[in-house]
Amino acid sequence: MPPVDRSVVADVALFAGLGPAELDEVLREARSIRYPKDSAVFHQGAEADAFFVLLHGHLRVEKTTPQGQQIVVRYVSPGEIFGVAQALALKHYPATAVAAVESIALCWPSAAWPRLTAKFPSLAAKALQTVGSRLQDTQARVMELSSEQVKQRVAHALLRLAKQAGRRIETGVEIDFPISRQDVAEMTGTTLHTVSRILSAWEQQGLVEGGRQRIVLRDPHKLFALAEGRIPSARS
Amino acid sequence: MPPVDRSVVADVALFAGLGPAELDEVLREARSIRYPKDSAVFHQGAEADAFFVLLHGHLRVEKTTPQGQQIVVRYVSPGEIFGVAQALALKHYPATAVAAVESIALCWPSAAWPRLTAKFPSLAAKALQTVGSRLQDTQARVMELSSEQVKQRVAHALLRLAKQAGRRIETGVEIDFPISRQDVAEMTGTTLHTVSRILSAWEQQGLVEGGRQRIVLRDPHKLFALAEGRIPSARS
DNA sequence: TGCGCGGTTTGCGTCAGGACAACGTTCCGG
DNA sequence: CCGGAACGTTGTCCTGACGCAAACCGCGCA
Incomplete structure (x- = not known):
């Protein structure tokens, strides 16, 4: 009675090096949990009693400063x-994870981690790489x-959002989950007012296409040029 | 003929779990290298052919943006x-490491890493923790x-500098290596002009004490209050 | 159908901090 | 002992972005 079938984790990089039997052994300890939109998977400051692999959906990871400011750390795909x-x-947990859309995750008790890494060293190596690439991203930020x-x-x-959660549609690339100007502001260290102004300007230039909790990139190439600092910030 | 004696790494957390014989085995593959002030241990973009443990001194780790801006990522103690x-x-290497003062480091060839972690799993676990805490620091930033x-x-x-490299002296806590206003500017994402102004103001209030490439914290407690945002930014 | 709420847009005043520039100071090498 | 370079200080000006505030819009709900 394995509660979780191998097929659902076929494309999870973390388990790449494991054989079918080993995979079953790892999955036997896991539970699959469904998180409704806007529900929290875990809260900043709560005891870290489990770790997770996201199967379906998107999570927003956010941190709150001592002064109450919220920051979006990243999105989980x-x-x-x-x-x-x-x-x-x-x-x-150093941050809070919230389901941006209805999501499903595998969940292991924290106690399983030492045992699993001892038995399957590739898990530790992969985890080190994951944390490392997260460090790279954060430093880039x-x-x-x-x-x-x-x-x-x-x-x-x-561009980063589009890369990790973009969906091609006729008019460009759409971000695959609801995202508000406020969220973008919290990702970039600014205010929703400023983000709104910027996106409005870009919409007029045909660079992006907005909407309620929705962003479509119509011209990623030009956007990239803008990000690189070429294009002296489109006057007037 | 062990080129490196056990005694020099007595207080290195990475090797905490190892016995004397194991330690010798690990150290047998290492070389000890001396880096004069202002010399680079490795350069951003260079092939990552070695990893290190700092024995003595202080390193400044810096990254350069595509546009040529330099950022101080952190200091190594x-x-x-x-x-x-x-x-x-x-x-x-994703960044450049430069000796802030004359420094000494142990150096292993990169190829040794998989072998050592396979034989001593505690190394991998410790490394994961190190990278994790670095991630925490970066996110705090x-x-x-x-x-x-x-x-x-x-x-x-x-305050962070004082914590990791502060030396108590009569008048307060001194940063233990030469550090310019420019360096502080590159740590905080501002310009040396602004840093100079701020430090000058604080010096007049008796909060800090400056000097050429030198900073002494005279009143860390008040400085902490300032950092927390209490004290509404000392008007006039 | 009308109401209300969450998300968004926009105008305006303000100011922190960046750009530029000139000058002072300390240190080092010839 | 002198000259220059690197480091630091300070003044003036200017602008990008934030704060505030008001209006707007679309969606869900009663």
Whole structure:
């Protein structure tokens, strides 16, 4: 009675090196859980009693500053491992994960981590790579925040979103989950007002196409040029 | 003929779980190298052919943006492992490490990493924790850059420096290596002009004490209050 | 059908902090 | 001992982006 079938994790990079029997063994300890839109998978500060792999949907990971400011740390896409706090020797989750759309995740108790990594060292190596690439992303973001104008940062954010959760449609690339201007603002360290202004301007130029919690990139190439700082910030 | 003696790594957390014989085995593959002030340990973009543990001194890790802007990513203190690019599946170093003062580091060829982690799993676990805490730090910095004023960011930066490389002297806590206003600017995402102004103001209030490539915190407690955003940014 | 709420747009005033520039100071090498 | 370079200070100006506030829009719901 394996509660989780192998087929659902066929494309999860974390398990790439494992054979069918090993995979079953790992999955035997997991539970599959469904998270309705806007429900939290875990909360910042809560005890880190589990880690997860996202099967379906999209999560928004956010942190709140001591002063109450919210920041969107990143979005989680299917196939990713997340909530690995205890592997980093953290007792509590450092951030909150919220389902941006109805989502499904596999869930292991934290206690399983030491046992699984001991038995399957490739898991530890893969986790190290995942955390490493997350560190790369975060450092890239520090560099953006330190050296770029708001417009460039917004452009970068949109491109990144499109890359990891873009869906091709006739008129361009659509972000595959509901995302508000507020969310974009929290990703780029600015205010929703400024984001709204920028997107309105771009919409008039035909660069993007907006809507309620919806963003479509009509001209990613030009957007990229903007992000790179070429195009001196389209006057008037 | 072990080129490196056990005693020099007595306080390196990475090797905490290893016995004397195991330690010798690990150290047998290492070389100890001396880096004069201002020399580079490795360069951003260079092939990641080695990883390191700092024994003595301080390193400045910096990244250069495509547009040529430099950012100080962090400072490395004795006992830390660094340059673990290949463990994160990176072919090239993502940043440059420069000796802020004359420094000494242990150096292993990258090829040794898979072998050592296979034999001593605690190394992989420790590395995961190290990278994890680095990720925490970087995300904290993103939050600062996103939500705080320049003054608060500078205060935070000074406190962090003092914490990891502070030396108690009569008048307060001194940063233990030469650091210019430019460096502080590159840590906080601002310009050396602004940093200079801020530090001058603080010096007049007796909060800090400056000098050429030198910073002393005279009142860390008040500085902390400033960093937290209490004290509404000392008018006039 | 009308109401209300969450999300969005936009105008306007303000100001923190960046750009530019000139000058002072300390340190080092010849 | 002198000259220059690197580092730091300070003044002035200017603008990008934030704060506030008001209006708007579309969607879901009663």
